[in-house]
Amino acid sequence: MNLELMRRFRDVMGSDDEDRARAMVDEVRNFARTFDPTITYPEGATISVILMKMTRDQRGETENR
Structure with missing residues (x-):
């Protein structure tokens, strides 16, 4: 992951x-989309x-676990 x-x-x-x-x-999702462009907003939130x-x-x- 990007440091x-x-x-x-x-x-x-x-x-x-x-x-x-x-x-x-949004930043995490956008970074993840560099690997898989189909990642959705909810999937980005999960990540x-x-x-x-x-x-x-x-x-x-x-x-808080």
């Missing part, structure tokens, strides 16, 4: 800023949720 995108994703995750979160879902869970697991966070 700069992941850095921004981590910054936005948990920020309680819905506009930034929505924009990040974002999976990335969020992976990031929390890496940090050792367990709340």
